[in-house]
Amino acid sequence: MTISAEKQPLNGVDTPTLFATLDAVRGQHDIAKFQFRASNEWVSGTHSRSQYSGFYGAGQEMQHAGVTVVESDHPAVLVGADNAPTPVEYLLHAIASCLTAGLANVAAARGVELHSVRSTVEGDIDLLGIFGMSDAARNGYEAIRVSFEIEGDADDETLRGLVEQSRRRSAVYDALTNPTPVSIDVVIR
Amino acid sequence: MTISAEKQPLNGVDTPTLFATLDAVRGQHDIAKFQFRASNEWVSGTHSRSQYSGFYGAGQEMQHAGVTVVESDHPAVLVGADNAPTPVEYLLHAIASCLTAGLANVAAARGVELHSVRSTVEGDIDLLGIFGMSDAARNGYEAIRVSFEIEGDADDETLRGLVEQSRRRSAVYDALTNPTPVSIDVVIR
Numbered sequence: 001m002t003i004s005a006e007k008q009p010l011n012g013v014d015t016p017t018l019f020a021t022l023d024a025v026r027g028q029h030d031i032a033k034f035q036f037r038a039s040n041e042w043v044s045g046t047h048s049r050s051q052y053s054g055f056y057g058a059g060q061e062m063q064h065a066g067v068t069v070v071e072s073d074h075p076a077v078l079v080g081a082d083n084a085p086t087p088v089e090y091l092l093h094a095i096a097s098c099l100t101a102g103l104a105n106v107a108a109a110r111g112v113e114l115h116s117v118r119s120t121v122e123g124d125i126d127l128l129g130i131f132g133m134s135d136a137a138r139n140g141y142e143a144i145r146v147s148f149e150i151e152g153d154a155d156d157e158t159l160r161g162l163v164e165q166s167r168r169r170s171a172v173y174d175a176l177t178n179p180t181p182v183s184i185d186v187v188i189r
Numbered sequence: 190m191t192i193s194a195e196k197q198p199l200n201g202v203d204t205p206t207l208f209a210t211l212d213a214v215r216g217q218h219d220i221a222k223f224q225f226r227a228s229n230e231w232v233s234g235t236h237s238r239s240q241y242s243g244f245y246g247a248g249q250e251m252q253h254a255g256v257t258v259v260e261s262d263h264p265a266v267l268v269g270a271d272n273a274p275t276p277v278e279y280l281l282h283a284i285a286s287c288l289t290a291g292l293a294n295v296a297a298a299r300g301v302e303l304h305s306v307r308s309t310v311e312g313d314i315d316l317l318g319i320f321g322m323s324d325a326a327r328n329g330y331e332a333i334r335v336s337f338e339i340e341g342d343a344d345d346e347t348l349r350g351l352v353e354q355s356r357r358r359s360a361v362y363d364a365l366t367n368p369t370p371v372s373i374d375v376v377i378r
Contacts (some may be wrong), residue, residue, distance in 0.1 A: 002261075002263030002306050003217075004280075004365070005237070006355070009328075011233070011234065012232075012233030012234030012236070012270075013234045013268070014234075017268050017356070018268045019329055021267070021268055021270035022320060022369075023320065024367065025316070025317070025320055025322065026322060027322070028198060029317055030317040031286075032300075032315055032317045032320065032322070032326075032362075033314075033315055033316075034313075034314050034316055035311055035312065035314070035316075036216045036277055036281060036311070036312045036314065037281065037307070037309065037310065037311050037312075038281035038282050038284035038285060038309070038310045039303075039306045039307070039309045039310075039311075040282065040286060040307065040310070041305075041306070041307050042289050042293060042303070042305065042306035042307070044200070044201030044202075044284050044293075045200065045293055046290035046293055046294065046307075047201070047287040047290075048285070048286045048290065050281070050282040050285055050286060052278050052281075052282075055264070055278075057264075057266055057267075057316075057348050058266050059313055060265065060288060060361055061206075062266060062275065064264060064271055065264075065265070065271040065272075066271075068273060068274050068371050069223070070259065070274075070279070070282050071286075072282070072283075072286035072287070072290065073290070074290060075244070075246075075254075076221055076254070077246055077247050077249065077251060077378055078210070079200075079202070079203055079206050079207045079210055079294075081251075082199075082253055082254040083194050083254075084257060085241045085253065086225065087239050087258075087282075087283045087284075087286040087287035087360070087361050088225055088283065088287070088360050088361060088364070089225045089226075089227060090259070090279045090280075090282055090283040090286075091226035091279075091280065091283055091361065091364055092225060092239070092241075093227050093229065093241075093259050093261070093276075093279055094231035094261075094276045094277065094279040095371065096227060096237070096239055097237045097239060097260075097261035097276040098261075098276035098277070099231060099373070100229060100231050100237040101235035101236075101252075101261065101263060101269070101276065102236065102319075102356070102362045102378065103304070104231060104233075105235065105236055107327060108260070114231070114308070114376070115230035115238075116230075116231065117314045118228070118229065118230050118231070118317075119205075119228070119229045120226065120228045120256055121226065121227045121228075121229070122224055122225070122226050123224065123225045123226075124223075124224050125222075125223050125224075125360060126213070126221055126222050126223075126227065127219055127221040127223055127246075127343045128221045129358075129360075129363075130291075130358045130359070131211060131214055131221065131358075133214065133215060133218070136220070137221075137264070138363055138367070139358060139359060139360045139363035139364075140194045140350045140360045140362075140363035140364035140367065140369060141261070141362070141364055141369050142369075142370075142374070143369070143370045143371075143372070144370070144371045145371075145374065146371065146372070146373045146374070147373075147375075147376070148336075148373065148374065148375045148376065149376045149378055150375060150377055150378065151377075151378045153268075154200040156377045159193055159293075159375070159377050160375050160377070163373060167373055168337070169318075169319045169321060169328060170319070170328060171276070171277045171314060171316070171328045171330070172276050172277060172280065172329070173328070174318075174327055174328035174329035175261045175277070175328075175330055175365060175373060176200075176222045176364060176365075176368075176369045176371050177281055177368050177369060177370070177371050178327070178329065178333075178368055179365075179366050179368060180329060180332070180365045181331075181332050181333070181366070182284065182332075182334075182335065182362060182365050182366050182368060183333070183334045183335070184228070184288070184334075184335045184336075184337070184352060184356055185334065185335070185336045185337065186336075186337045186339060186348070186349050186352050187336070187337065187339070188265060188339055188340075188345045188348050188349070188352070189305070189338055189339065189340040
């Protein structure tokens, strides 16, 4: 008997397949090792463009269904051409979308139907840090605040518990709140 | 006399304006306080959509030249509909584009002409963490590796020095390698 047999698809989440996938990983831990990738090309000034396509996971090379291109630039007030959002703004999308995806999965697994989930994210940054004008100001965000508005078929405590469980299992929440080793290699052509 | 009078635009960077902006911030530190924002809406399953428009900076509310919409989803192997890249893949674009924008600015400030800048970013993640199946595996990336290929009118040491200075002043590098406080607020509708 598996718990998945008792679950139905909910919130657009294929819950039986989700539980079957978790069962498969329990039986073979190696398939949980993933590697995600992006390739970036400088366009001009502070403008650059990244592309996502392949990744590694479940023991094999995989492709996304489509190729996504994303761009960053600095705004005019920071002497960019404002062709796209800043790099740091992508961190805000990352945390909102990670917590929201987790929320939908956790809600489906617990049998809670969600009607709507909206969030806003704010990140405070003192640019004295990246300008090298203050030892007190760090380069990155001083603080990030995520505010959710949720409608769903459960009481307040249950709905809040879904967000808390999503936070506890969020890859992006961990990446922002804890240190990650980042290495940088340079080849000169 | 200001150093900006000696600089010319280079690499698509308006270097005189960049130096004038730094001079302005030196004279009034408060204008360096910025707040970036995103708003996210759940679509279905693990699919959500964020929008960027306004931000606060230089003492006032500002708007980007355009509104950018970005989406995230989980791939089919992780029981998503693969409508878009995963949330964690946006972290890879963020670090590549932040380091590249800084590189172009630093190169312009130092009078180095760049011909091309390409980078690839890999992030290793063991999903046993987010699946709650291992205390040893963290939720986020175990490691991120950025690999640059650079062509420019300077010797190897000088070009490597540009990347190193960009790293030292990168907001996203700081956000990934050091902890950032993230608060989560929930309103039930």
